[in-house]
Amino acid sequence: MKKQTLMVAVIGALVAGAMVGGTTIALAQADVIKQRQDNRKETAATMRSIKGVIDAKGDVKAVVASAAKLKQLELAFDKLFPAGSDKGETKALPAVWSDMAGFQAASKNADAAYDKLAAAAGSGDLAAVTAAFGDTGKACGACHDKFRAKAN
Numbered sequence: 001m002k003k004q005t006l007m008v009a010v011i012g013a014l015v016a017g018a019m020v021g022g023t024t025i026a027l028a029q030a031d032v033i034k035q036r037q038d039n040r041k042e043t044a045a046t047m048r049s050i051k052g053v054i055d056a057k058g059d060v061k062a063v064v065a066s067a068a069k070l071k072q073l074e075l076a077f078d079k080l081f082p083a084g085s086d087k088g089e090t091k092a093l094p095a096v097w098s099d100m101a102g103f104q105a106a107s108k109n110a111d112a113a114y115d116k117l118a119a120a121a122g123s124g125d126l127a128a129v130t131a132a133f134g135d136t137g138k139a140c141g142a143c144h145d146k147f148r149a150k151a152n
């Protein structure tokens, strides 16, 4: 009798352990989804600040730092898609995981656009910055077209 009670207790503990484990994983996924969404929110805010400089015909040299910020965010971004984080409050499409190489290529493409934006900003030429900013926006859109669900 005593032995059986012990077994039940052990099994109970194992089940409880598994449930705790599951919750931890779910929390970690919610966390990583929030992190990548926050990363993109910051990316969008940085893009808006660049647009502000362009619209105001301001000092485009300031865009050098913004482009560096975009690069830094992009570098972190494609690491925020671990297996299993396709589940939850996310707009990331299954294609991110089924075509991870394509997704990373789209991220690299954006990264290259930030480099060109930084170079244009360094030149101090507003027209060049305006053109490079447009191309950067296209790099965002190219990834969204394939890998992000349309906003609704």
Ligand code: HEC
Binding pocket: 033, 036, 037, 038, 040, 041, 043, 044, 047, 070, 089, 090, 091, 092, 093, 096, 103, 104, 106, 107, 108, 110, 136, 137, 139, 140, 141, 143, 144, 147, 148
């Ligand atoms: C390599 C692909 C990729 C690139 C490049 C990319 N995005 Fe995204 N973006 C995504 C994905 C995927 C999501 C959805 C993330 C989620 O919901 O888990 C997203 C979400 C967003 C969101 C919504 C964030 C939220 O509030 O949930 C914004 C805003 C955004 N991106 C802006 C941008 C801007 C601006 C750029 C370019 C400077 C850009 N993105 C470049 C893939 C990309």
